[in-house]
Amino acid sequence: MTSRTHDTSDQESIGLSADAVWLRRLRRSIISWYSRHGRDLPWRDERDAYRVWIREIMLQQTTVTAVIPYLQRFMQRFPTLIELAHADEAEVLHAWEGLGYYSRARNLHRTARLLLSEHDGEFPRDAEGLQSLPGIGRYTAGAIASFAFGARAPIVEANTLRLYTRLLGYRHSPKTSRGQTMLWEFASRILPTQAPGQFNQALMDLGAVVCTAENPSCTSGCPLTSQCRAFATGEQHLIPLQATRPAIESTIEAAVVVRDGDRFLIHQRPQGVRWAGLWDFPRYTQGSDRVPDESLSPREINRLWNDAERSFSDEWNLKITFNRKVTEIVHHVTRYRIRLVCFLADVTDHQRRSTVAPVESREHAWVRATHFEEYAMPVSGRKLAKLIASEMYSPSEERASQRKKRSASKKAGRDLTRS
DNA sequence: TACTCGTGGCT
DNA sequence: TAGCCAAGAGT
Numbered sequence: 001m002t003s004r005t006h007d008t009s010d011q012e013s014i015g016l017s018a019d020a021v022w023l024r025r026l027r028r029s030i031i032s033w034y035s036r037h038g039r040d041l042p043w044r045d046e047r048d049a050y051r052v053w054i055r056e057i058m059l060q061q062t063t064v065t066a067v068i069p070y071l072q073r074f075m076q077r078f079p080t081l082i083e084l085a086h087a088d089e090a091e092v093l094h095a096w097e098g099l100g101y102y103s104r105a106r107n108l109h110r111t112a113r114l115l116l117s118e119h120d121g122e123f124p125r126d127a128e129g130l131q132s133l134p135g136i137g138r139y140t141a142g143a144i145a146s147f148a149f150g151a152r153a154p155i156v157e158a159n160t161l162r163l164y165t166r167l168l169g170y171r172h173s174p175k176t177s178r179g180q181t182m183l184w185e186f187a188s189r190i191l192p193t194q195a196p197g198q199f200n201q202a203l204m205d206l207g208a209v210v211c212t213a214e215n216p217s218c219t220s221g222c223p224l225t226s227q228c229r230a231f232a233t234g235e236q237h238l239i240p241l242q243a244t245r246p247a248i249e250s251t252i253e254a255a256v257v258v259r260d261g262d263r264f265l266i267h268q269r270p271q272g273v274r275w276a277g278l279w280d281f282p283r284y285t286q287g288s289d290r291v292p293d294e295s296l297s298p299r300e301i302n303r304l305w306n307d308a309e310r311s312f313s314d315e316w317n318l319k320i321t322f323n324r325k326v327t328e329i330v331h332h333v334t335r336y337r338i339r340l341v342c343f344l345a346d347v348t349d350h351q352r353r354s355t356v357a358p359v360e361s362r363e364h365a366w367v368r369a370t371h372f373e374e375y376a377m378p379v380s381g382r383k384l385a386k387l388i389a390s391e392m393y394s395p396s397e398e399r400a401s402q403r404k405k406r407s408a409s410k411k412a413g414r415d416l417t418r419s
Numbered sequence: 420t421a422c423t424c425g426t427g428g429c430t
Numbered sequence: 431t432a433g434c435c436a437a438g439a440g441t
Contacts (some may be wrong), residue, residue, distance in 0.1 A: 139439090246421090
């Protein structure tokens with residue numbers, strides 16, 4: 001087999017990787033590189049299973065930079081498994097607010113309780129046992145087993161996936177079951193008997209620092225250049241093969257800010273929906289027959305205004321009337337770009353007397369803007385909460401509000417206040 | 420298998 | 431800027 005082979009079979013990849021001499025040389029190069037250039041991460045050589053677990057869950061699909069401050073706060077708030085297990089889920093979600101992928105936090109909490117109730121508060125010491133726990137998949141199981149318990153457990157994640165596929169010149173999709181089988185097989189073969197945890201860390205560091213997604217440092221610092229098939233054929237920019245991502249869709253939502261005196265209505269999102277368990281202002285998605293990326297026309301604002309008023313009144317059994325449009329927030333969630341148009345409605349004495357009983361099954365609260373901080377919210381909800389807290393209570397509230405309205409109207413060449 | 424689940428940084 | 435990317439897991 002030569003580097004000119006264009007349809008490298010998996011067996012050929014594995015066959016090459018199985019060459020003991022080649023593997024030993026690879027390992028030596030990686031270990032040597034790691035000793036000199038490994039990242040100085042705050043958790044380097046951390047072996048406490050609880051701390052490794054929390055950190056690995058946080059790092060799922062999340063950058064090191066984003067994780068560090070959250071990890072510090074989380075460990076202060078929940079220093080041990082016992083404290084995490086004894087906390088309310090709401091507290092855990094609150095500590096997670098802003099990190100995203102909130103099922104990670106819910107599974108973390110579930111697993112803490114499970115470990116305490118059924119495992120004497122101890123982690124399984126092997127990858128298989130770890131993988132049976134909620135939120136712990138194949139990668140995380142291997143990471144905990146090797147980092148905390150020194151088990152010879154392989155790992156495949158974003159960094160190592162890039163490294164392995166390039167090293168082996170794997171031209172097929174690494175996401176298929178065939179690709180996954182090949183990758184885990186190679187991960188297992190390359191892993192040494194001695195200090196597998198450190199070696200796994202070395203693999204990830206090499207992927208993160210040298211074998212990067214964009215502009216990998218093949219000729220300026222990679223210890224594996226001479227053994228890398230992708231480099232030999234100049235394909236390092238083509239490997240790994242990209243999966244096609246679903247297209248981004250634009251949608252429009254209305255957020256309803258209901259004010260009763262100095263309190264605002266928020267509700268807890270139910271299980272099974274996005275941001276489950278987090279608190280938010282009531283929001284409604286408009287039919288997506290037309291979803292422009294640009295600002296909305298006055299006609300579209302009016303339609304949204306009317307629809308949201310009706311939806312809210314039906315759902316909460318509270319007939320409200322919007323005072324004005326407060327703001328628009330554009331944010332991204334998964335494959336959606338959402339234009340969130342926020343309306344303000346004041347509850348009048350008459351309305352309060354007639355129908356204030358919201359739907360019984362829905363957790364809700366009337367909260368002063370100064371207390372929004374106590375509730376875990378999605379980032380877009382938090383942005384709105386901050387805006388309310390800063391604008392609604394500032395001494396120049398009316399003036400600021402008027403000024404904003406005028407400038408917004410002027411800019412868009414329309415009147416959004418609907419007299 | 421393909422899709423969902425979040426967010427922020429980078430180019 | 432619009433898309434890509436980041437120590438994946440669950441369904």
